[in-house]
Amino acid sequence: MTDKQTHFGFKTVNEEEKAGKVAEVFHSVASKYDIMNDVMSGGLHRVWKHFTINTARLKKGDKVLDIAGGTGDLSRGWKKRVGDKGEVWLTDINSSMLTVGRDRLLNEGTITPVALCDAEKLPFPDNYFNLVSVAFGLRNMTHKDQALKEMYRVLKPGGQLLVLEFSKVAKPLAPVYDFYSFKFLPTFGQVIAQDAESYRYLAESIRMHPDQETLQQLMYDVGFDLVDYHNLTAGVVALHKGTKL
Numbered sequence: 435m436t437d438k439q440t441h442f443g444f445k446t447v448n449e450e451e452k453a454g455k456v457a458e459v460f461h462s463v464a465s466k467y468d469i470m471n472d473v474m475s476g477g478l479h480r481v482w483k484h485f486t487i488n489t490a491r492l493k494k495g496d497k498v499l500d501i502a503g504g505t506g507d508l509s510r511g512w513k514k515r516v517g518d519k520g521e522v523w524l525t526d527i528n529s530s531m532l533t534v535g536r537d538r539l540l541n542e543g544t545i546t547p548v549a550l551c552d553a554e555k556l557p558f559p560d561n562y563f564n565l566v567s568v569a570f571g572l573r574n575m576t577h578k579d580q581a582l583k584e585m586y587r588v589l590k591p592g593g594q595l596l597v598l599e600f601s602k603v604a605k606p607l608a609p610v611y612d613f614y615s616f617k618f619l620p621t622f623g624q625v626i627a628q629d630a631e632s633y634r635y636l637a638e639s640i641r642m643h644p645d646q647e648t649l650q651q652l653m654y655d656v657g658f659d660l661v662d663y664h665n666l667t668a669g670v671v672a673l674h675k676g677t678k679l
């Protein structure tokens with residue numbers, strides 16, 4: 435792999451191709467995204483997100499940026515935490531995912547601003563947010579370091595970044611997890627979303643994502659302090675926390 439190439443699942447692609455390929459995945463799955471999440475994780479994604487929302491250092495009136503927010507699960511939780519005086523931005527690079535998220539929040543009576551934007555080039559001022567979150571999004575970004583730098587830039591001093599992402603599962607579980615990921619996920623994808631390929635990408639992209647310690651180091655490298663992580667479901671997922679001092 436040259437330094438102008440990157441991973442798209444197990445494939446090596448030119449860097450400028452990756453965002454387009456990721457976009458195809460999420461345009462394709464947007465309408466079935468929520469039901470697929472429940473089926474694939476047996477509802478566990480709700481527990482992981484609940485844990486994330488409860489972990490955050492937030493108070494009423496705070497400002498929160500939900501990056502790669504998709505269908506809005508975290509944004510909804512953030513809005514409850516910060517109240518009507520707070521500000522929660524639901525953002526995503528993908529118009530299909532963002533439209534589903536915006537409509538869903540509006541239908542539930544959650545009024546919150548929405549922005550279509552790339553995490554690697556955030557359209558927000560420096561030192562603005564008390565909290566930035568990214569759930570299951572970092573894995574899909576071409577330049578993770580650039581995206582993390584942007585998250586750091588828009589946080590206020592004292593602000594917190596929360597990264598919820600698939601991670602490296604505990605060794606004894608790996609064979610079962612691999613069997614499930616590569617045999618069952620594409621089949622669920624085919625039956626429910628008529629798209630096996632996107633769910634094969636999901637399984638592959640998880641394997642190519644940095645493990646717990648590597649992501650922790652990446653966060654330190656871009657400037658975060660007090661970086662630690664909490665494994666959930668034996669490391670299927672990890673919640674990384676970092677603070678901008």
Ligand SMILES: C[S@@+](CC[C@H](N)C(=O)[O-])C[C@H]1O[C@@H](n2cnc3c(N)ncnc32)[C@H](O)[C@@H]1O
Nearest residue numbers: 460502503504527528531552553569570571574
């Ligand atoms: C698996 S979904 C996660 C959605 C939501 N956060 C959740 O936890 O259910 C990943 C999201 O990342 C978004 N995404 C991928 N690359 C991105 C980028 N460079 N900037 C912003 N969003 C991105 C996709 O469009 C997609 O909506």
